[in-house]
Amino acid sequence: MTEKQKNLRLFVPVYAIFFVIYLVACIIEPTFFTWENNVNLFTRITPLIIVGIAQTLVILTGGIDLSLGASIGLANVIAASLPFVNSPANIALWLLVPPLVGLGVGLVNGLIITRGGFPPLIVTLAAGAIWKGVSLFVLPEPGGEVSRGVAGALTGTLFNFVPVPLVILLVVVFLFQIVLRRTQFGRSVYAVGGNETIAIESGIAVDRVKIGVYALSGMLGGVAGMFLSGWMNSGDPLVGEPYILNSIAVAVIGGTSLSGGTGGVVGIIGGAYIFHLLNNILNLLAVSTFYQYVAKGLILIAALAVTSTGAGIRLGSIFRKRREAESG
Amino acid sequence: GGEKAKKTSGFVIGLSDFSLGNSWRVQMVAEAKYAASQKKDMVKELIVTEADNSVEKQIADIEDLISKKVDAILVTAANPKALVPVVDKAMKAGIVVVDFDNLVDTNNITAHVDVNQKEFGKVQGEWLVKALKEKGNIIAFNGMKGTTISALRFEGAKSVFDQYPNIKIVQEVYADWDYAKAKRAMEDLLAAYPKIDGFWSQGGAMSQGIIEAYMEKGMDPPPVTGEDGNGFLKIWKKIKDSGKYPGFDSIATSMPTWCSAKAMDVALDALTGKTVQKYNLIPIPTITAETLDKYVKPDLPDSYWCNSQLPADIVMKIFTR
Amino acid sequence: MEKAKTLAPRHELADMLSRNAIFFLLFLLVVAMFVLGEIVAHGFLSLSHIGAILRTASFLGIVAIGQTLVVLSGGIDLSVGPIITMGNVFICMFMNGLDANNVWSLSAIILLGLAFGSINGLGVTYLRISPLVMTLAVGSLVTGLTLIFSQGAPKGLASPLLREIGVGNLFNLIPAIVVTWAVLSALVIALLGRSVYGRKLYYAGANLKAAALSGIRVRLVKIIAYALGGACAVLSGTLMAGYTRDAFLGIGNEYTMWSIAAVVIGGTSLTGGKGGYVGTIAGAIILVLLESLLTVMNMPEAGRRIANGLIILIMISIYFRKRNRG
């Protein structure tokens, strides 16, 4: 099998599922296929795509980041606590501070994980609790305010036509596709996730790569938090909570294996869409929210069953790898 | 919207609720549904969305209601600031928007339907101060951290307590209006504080939890403020009738579950071209030991909220198996 | 071999000491926290307060039984919170406040728990979905079903007997629910340490392939772990209904992360195959004790979160320092 075949196997199912849902939605609900509704969807999936990429980076190294919710939350409340007059200096501040805060959160995670040799799941779970505490300290209850100018810039349109969120999400996905595919750091991410010892023995600075992915993950969390503060026009210390697990689900549906080393960001857009399409359609169909939970659960299971490269085993496949190998 | 004002029937109304976490909110939605069913001639459909306490989902819900081109949106907001842009968007789309219960921090809205939450806390606070003879250590039980209602009610109460130097709030607890959380916190507080003179509780099911924690330890509960949940009123009545706990007394303020129905009325008025006031205040009745019997409904379930416009059969359908 | 035999006893003793060192440590931590509580608030160490803490810990402890089994099998269960809520809501609906309904209600609720747990297990084993996301999806499903069946307003009441278990005391001293927890703990500890199933669980968690190639039905073993996880969660939700009498939506929410934290603090490895329930008991007590301590210390929400995070970090740094030293 070549790399191209593998990538097809990873990413085709996501987009297949996405298109099926999308088509069905167009047929059963006319308001679904309006430009307005699609712009709404771009805006909604953008933060999920950003954190999906963050989580993908970490998962590719064989780790996991459960503190993403906290970095989103912290950046979000800090963005909403910054002065909100439309001066260029403030805008620069507003664009810089939240990602840097996220970066800080991620750096600390990376340092604890690599220096202590602790399991990422627990470290980020604990660190997440701590940073959430800090967010609650910064802004105990939802509030604060964001400059409408900046907020508009993030969620509005370019040239009165192109939705900014669409631009953001395409740029981010493209950028990280390049990072993963064409940079030494990106390739090291795969090596570390594939096998840490081998990565070390190949002369890769594994600890630095790990610190790098957690830092990037934190930073992307910060960007997502900033975006959300613009969209919500305010801050909420707990806004990131649902993103913790949703980012993992999106990464996995997007074709990244939780055991690390395989996957990428190409499937993320499809994954994020699958996530949000459902609520959107059911809302448009005026189906009770109660049923939305059930539908979400079922579609998730279905999507995961098709795309997941989970660690379970089929008995007959214990030797499968070798068999594939031997038949060429 | 001007052109819609000509229509007098067949309205589609959206109700965006931020959470269905407790029986008050369920009854509030039921009131809206009941009101809609009573006005079938005008309301063609009521679409209820629930945001699971997520600001984001609520914004998305309202956007979807706008895409759906509903005639009016009733909204109770997860966060006052966050919904401003999306309400603007709805207004721009010519949709009538009425907020109630948890208001949106904007003036670009058709109308507000408000219950004065500060007053709610203040009435309770004033009563407690009097019951304690202006002196004593009290514990404040708040609702959910970060919600406006909880904050406003506490603000109202605190404005009272601050006037009395001998009233001391020794601790603030956030128990999410939840029975189990309040009771669990009480078990710790009873260990930590040998004597608490009174409780200012925002209500919900918390007051019940506080009282039962005392009773299960065989102790005499001090004065506890509360809300008009039937479960709490029943216990209160039982205690009062038994005469076994002389130290206890209470006051219950009431947050009408029918504020949603009221919001719908206002919205319908606006849709049919009647003039509506920008700001509509619903008065808060209070229940004291004297008027308790008038409000408590021994035959109805605990989860029922007594300040309701729902007929008994619908209440029974909602709250019993 | 002669040499090995003579050496064995001393090794076994040293082995046992180092194996159990962590339990002494956990025990010391519990004692220290109680003492600290007593210093902060006189009455913290009273029998009735200890009882109250143990009672709250029971709810967590019972959920964490399931979580421990699942984690040992190499998985994780994020659906326990929703399943607790489902148990809590449905048991009140089933019992409707009548003792006559006890038997069938309990059986039905346990079956429900087993069923949803099994769905987790089936997804993880047959559909090969990572437990993290599978149980997340099932959690969403369960939440939806609970809402649909209760229409958002939980109905019914716990029966008097359940109520007695939830709030009553044995000999006016020990909460009945703590006794229930103790009995369940003894069963689980025996199951893990002595039974064939327990052993197979460790095999499956330690090396799935090797277990499968040793003729162990690894899928079945895992499915049973998840099913028991579901059963423990509904049981906990049921007991919570005994404590609160009515059902509450969202009552289980925080237990998902709490149960994982209890398992981790108790020293069970999240990669599976290593650890046990004794540590989890301590983990559950420590978490509840911390919560209680922070309440009497009047700690704001922000501080609570930070304290919870710190205790987990401290515990893992202890475990891993030990491991790294060998």
Added chain:
Amino acid sequence: MADHSSSILMEMQGIVKTFHGTRAVDGVDFSCSRGEIHGLVGENGAGKSTLMKVLAGIHSADAGKIFLHGIERRFGGYSDARKAGIGIVYQELSLLPELTVAENIVMGAWPRNPGGLLNWDKTRTLSGTILRGIGVEIDPDTLVGSLPMALRQMVEISKVLSKESELIVFDEPTAPLSRDEVSILFNIFRDLKRRGKGIVFISHRLDEVLAISDRITVMKDGRTVVTDSAASFSEEKLIASMVGREFSEIFPAKKGSSKDAPVLFSFDGILHMSNKRVAFSVQEGEVLGFGGLQGQGQIELLQSIFGLGGCESLSLQILGTRVAVKNPIHAMRHGIALVPENRNEEGVFPILSVLENLSAPTVDHRKRLGFIRRLEEHSVVRDMVDRLSIRISSQRQQAQSLSGGNMQKLVIGKWLIFDPHVIVLLEPTKGVDVATKQQIYRLIRELAERGVAVIVNTSDMLELIGVCDRVLVMNRGMLTGCLEGSAITEESIMKASVSDRDLVNAGECV
């Protein structure tokens, strides 16, 4: 020696390396000159790999010095050592199966554009050139995970060759290679040698070491036993210095031929990979071997006996009774056992104890009301530990703290406790030292004598010849050789393994 010192490339002096109190390397001197192939042999765990990892900067030595070209060097990590001109082909392959051949070869030193981005075209051409240079034709875009082991080994070698090192360490590179491939590798060695590179060659195949090396060092228990020119060693002498005693015969005596012995086990099925029918049987007292080049369907065939698939229309008979086997549990119900090839992934439970490891397939045999009879378990395990002389300090010791050979004994031991009628052993002595090998061979013979049908698959030709009473050779999913008694020779096996004559189809094999 004098002329050596002038061209000394690398010298290590007094190297000590301790792991948690175990002295893996204990004061070793070692050197390699330009254009020299230095063979390094020793039992498992003697410290060979550890010494080399110290050289490559992967482990830092507790004591001792390393000189390159007479200058003392300290390496902080492998990248330091690599820059200094040291390359290492690891014993456990250091390839990532999910990545392409090209990327594996350049990993850690990706070719880049002036802009800093990786240059994939260059990566492909570069790796393609290197592969062709060692006579291998693979598409550089192939995923390593889909290559057979022998090719993977070649990729591993290319990986190091791509770095243009001055000193290259080959740590057991020949284990998965066939004769032909070994000779290709040796040609590479000679070429490197001609170009003045230094080579360290580690192998348990002593004939190879003797054939190619200029000098040989023997290690034991972390120390050097002897270093001398290869010409002064014979195989016997090497073994003697490795194990510290004379070694008369590694292989136990075979059973004399007995055509009329009853048939214990017979197999008949159609192999998926070739769609060809394969049939064979095992007689009482007989050890049946499977040979041929790697990846000719042997594994599929043998795994299907244990219910792991690979064959269709499968018909197995044990003592003349037909048994249906769809999964390992069925197989075990009929007394079939399988010792997998990949010890770490498929054999042991590293974090569980010796007791739990040995007990795994048979826990169900010792239960009462769902609980384990612990005393019985303890004594059964103790008996097996004694019988195989597994070196442990306690039954509760974790398996991962055992040496490789002892781990292998755990994997075999757990199936001996199971007391099988049929046992399939895949590469039973992979990575196991001579002394342990001898023990395992005795065990195999003993099993056969006790009436167990023993089937062995091994890529070690000498093992096939020395252990098996009958050898079946496979090629491209067909049985192409059936050799017995004195007919089992290297030549006949080699001939059969490239033959295209399907013996089953021709009716020449049962």
